[in-house]
Amino acid sequence: EAQVTQNPRYLITVTGKKLTVTCSQNMNHEYMSWYRQDPGLGLRQIYYSMNVEVTDKGDVPEGYKVSRKEKRNFPLILESPSPNQTSLYFCASRKTGGGGKNIQYFGAGTRLSVL
Amino acid sequence: AQSVSQHNHHVILSEAASLELGCNYSYGGTVNLFWYVQYPGQHLQLLLKYFSGDPLVKGIKGFEAEFIKSKFSFNLRKPSVQWSDTAEYFCAVNPDNAGNMLTFGGGTRLMVKP
Numbered sequence: 001e002a003q004v005t006q007n008p009r010y011l012i013t014v015t016g017k018k019l020t021v022t023c024s025q026n027m028n029h030e031y032m033s034w035y036r037q038d039p040g041l042g043l044r045q046i047y048y049s050m051n052v053e054v055t056d057k058g059d060v061p062e063g064y065k066v067s068r069k070e071k072r073n074f075p076l077i078l079e080s081p082s083p084n085q086t087s088l089y090f091c092a093s094r095k096t097g098g099g100g101k102n103i104q105y106f107g108a109g110t111r112l113s114v115l
Numbered sequence: 116a117q118s119v120s121q122h123n124h125h126v127i128l129s130e131a132a133s134l135e136l137g138c139n140y141s142y143g144g145t146v147n148l149f150w151y152v153q154y155p156g157q158h159l160q161l162l163l164k165y166f167s168g169d170p171l172v173k174g175i176k177g178f179e180a181e182f183i184k185s186k187f188s189f190n191l192r193k194p195s196v197q198w199s200d201t202a203e204y205f206c207a208v209n210p211d212n213a214g215n216m217l218t219f220g221g222g223t224r225l226m227v228k229p
Binding site: 004037040044090101104 | 121147151158159160205216219221222
């Protein structure tokens with residue numbers, strides 16, 4: 001079954017304690033992306049990756065890092081989480097080539113609370 | 116900067132009522148348009164999409180949307196909602212020359228009363 005898998009689904013942490021949210025897709029998609037979802041603001045893109053070893057900032061990259069060492073994995077790293085990073089995070093992937101006509105598939109989401 | 120606006124943040128309807136959710140975007144060129152739905156506790160799923168051709172597109176579960184280029188709009192409609200349509204709905208826009216960039220609206224939370 002084609003899917004985007006995020007872990008963990010729920011996470012509570014404290015300010016400053018480094019954490020990683022994993023994302024894996026089994027569709028051999030080149031493009032992967034991280035979003036955060038906040039009430040009234042919709043989904044805002046944090047970082048995206050066009051392919052292995054190619055990453056770029058989205059609209060709200062501050063406080064986040066990503067890496068793309070393998071095509072299927074795109075972890076989101078918070079080196080020093082702060083309370084304003086409390087949010088619902090979604091990983092997504094899509095094929096490239098065809099521009100925006102390729103459908104984006106989303107993971108189930110990770111709800112993060114930073115105390 | 117391009118933006119996507121969904122003016123209704125919360126909508127409450129009774130079952131069998133008709134639904135129309137507004138979506139406007141600011142980009143002036145050719146665009147690809149999407150509506151996603153997020154049921155409670157679930158991930159986003161594609162509801163329908165428009166790339167070109169007939170501006171009235173039909174999606175899953177009886178939803179449809181109409182692209183009106185002159186109004187920069189892509190409103191979502193359903194003639195008769197059901198309780199199971201309770202969800203959050205997101206409009207998303209990809210300018211045709213922007214590669215994979217997808218910009219989302221702020222979302223509309225729909226509650227359907229049984």
